[in-house]
Amino acid sequence: MSKALDGVKILDFTHVQSGPTCTQLLAWLGADVIKVERPGGGDITRGQLRDIPDVDSLYFTMLNHNKRSITIDARNPQGKAVIEALMKTCDVMVENFAPGALDRMGFTWERIQQINPRIILASVKGFGPGPYEDCKVYENVAQCAGGSASTTGFDDGPPLVTGAQIGDSGTGLHLALGIVSALFQRVTTGRGQKVLCAMQDGVLNLCRVKLRDQQRLAHGPLTEFPQYPGGEFGEAVPRAGNASGGGQPGWILKCKGWETDPNAYIYFIAQAPVWEAICDVIGKPEWKTDPDYAKPPARLPRLKAIFDTIEQWTMTKTKFEAMDILNKYDIPCGPILSMKEIAEEQSLRATGTVVEVDHPTRGKYLTVGNPIKMSDSASDVRRSPLLGEHTDEVLRDVLRFDEKRIAAIKASGALGGPMRAAAE
Ligand code: COA
Numbered sequence: 001m002s003k004a005l006d007g008v009k010i011l012d013f014t015h016v017q018s019g020p021t022c023t024q025l026l027a028w029l030g031a032d033v034i035k036v037e038r039p040g041g042g043d044i045t046r047g048q049l050r051d052i053p054d055v056d057s058l059y060f061t062m063l064n065h066n067k068r069s070i071t072i073d074a075r076n077p078q079g080k081a082v083i084e085a086l087m088k089t090c091d092v093m094v095e096n097f098a099p100g101a102l103d104r105m106g107f108t109w110e111r112i113q114q115i116n117p118r119i120i121l122a123s124v125k126g127f128g129p130g131p132y133e134d135c136k137v138y139e140n141v142a143q144c145a146g147g148s149a150s151t152t153g154f155d156d157g158p159p160l161v162t163g164a165q166i167g168d169s170g171t172g173l174h175l176a177l178g179i180v181s182a183l184f185q186r187v188t189t190g191r192g193q194k195v196l197c198a199m200q201d202g203v204l205n206l207c208r209v210k211l212r213d214q215q216r217l218a219h220g221p222l223t224e225f226p227q228y229p230g231g232e233f234g235e236a237v238p239r240a241g242n243a244s245g246g247g248q249p250g251w252i253l254k255c256k257g258w259e260t261d262p263n264a265y266i267y268f269i270a271q272a273p274v275w276e277a278i279c280d281v282i283g284k285p286e287w288k289t290d291p292d293y294a295k296p297p298a299r300l301p302r303l304k305a306i307f308d309t310i311e312q313w314t315m316t317k318t319k320f321e322a323m324d325i326l327n328k329y330d331i332p333c334g335p336i337l338s339m340k341e342i343a344e345e346q347s348l349r350a351t352g353t354v355v356e357v358d359h360p361t362r363g364k365y366l367t368v369g370n371p372i373k374m375s376d377s378a379s380d381v382r383r384s385p386l387l388g389e390h391t392d393e394v395l396r397d398v399l400r401f402d403e404k405r406i407a408a409i410k411a412s413g414a415l416g417g418p419m420r421a422a423a424e
Contacts, residue, residue, distance in 0.1 A: 009089060009091050018172045021165075021169040028066055029377060038072075043060060045063070061384040066381065073413065095121075125197075141167070143167050146202070148161070173202075178197060266333055270310070274330055277330070342354065352369040
């Protein structure tokens, strides 16, 4: 089966998480992604959070599937020439260096356009133009600056960051969409363009419901928040704990075993259309006609007491038993799944969402496969490359350099020291 992005060549100058997320997605969709790494250590994540000595970390392997790796010293004149040759043949160049780093390498947008006017230059930066545009940014900085941290957590606690990597992986996702759109536009214009995704913007886009709430606040308290009706609402959207954020009230409730299992909980949504079923399931049929409970507006000031009562019922069931019962009545709910449970979930293995991959130095490990399923574009997950594993292959097969030229480039030191070979 062919793949959606067959024939698209990506010059991947990305590192850490945001950029690699983007290029991994494009690789899964069929693009030929050639990752340029600095000779010596390569992408810094190869050595970060290592669980096995001298083996590429899971941090690296899980973000760089289906790519080829070439080592090039971008400061060496011969190395620069190789990068320029790659720019000529590639459709897209993706980078997430600190602001100004690409210019300092000599690759300004003007220069890149001279080399290849059809190329798309896609960048992740921490901030867009403005007071912080020169700042280096990591995940949690973006979560804080994009409005996520101030709106996450409980009202009586400090701001919280979330485990979902909305700054890095979220921005990588946005960038991938920008790249595919630019490729589509190039079909008619014939020109490349710059695509920029700032992490602050990406996080804010994912927090748009909180900017919605900021404006609602001007017209009165946020009635679905746990602070309502007794608590204080200040000038800015407060932290909403586990409230749903949508039009249907929700909360996380304890289930059987919660005393010893930190994940014995269920997310319960008291959706209006199934309110009567909820009343029957939890043994409160009188609430169906009680004017204090029968209609959604009457329930809003009583949400805490309502969820406390529902919890008395959920605590008598495991989260999976509760799911089975609630699903029969179409009551929206979800178990709090641990990473262990997700890793062991066979249905996720069956769909390729969780995949086991074999790696020549690490052995077998689990990764998250392509979450985008397409009926006419197969998505296989191939292991991440070893550092510089494809240097010779790319020079020979992509750039069509002859052996003499490759030898001269190597002799110049542009590709670094001896390459590690795959032990496959
Ligand atoms: N050959 C030679 N030099 C290379 C090279 C290569 N193949 N690849 C990278 N370098 C150089 C760069 O040119 C840069 O040099 P300079 O600053 O002296 O000009 C240097 O390596 C380091 O790049 P930098 O991006 O500054 O790395 P860092 O580790 O200091 O910062 C980040 C990391 C993530 C904070 C920073 O890259 C950043 O803010 N990126 C944008 C936002 C982002 O994506 N953040 C999320 C990351 S998950």
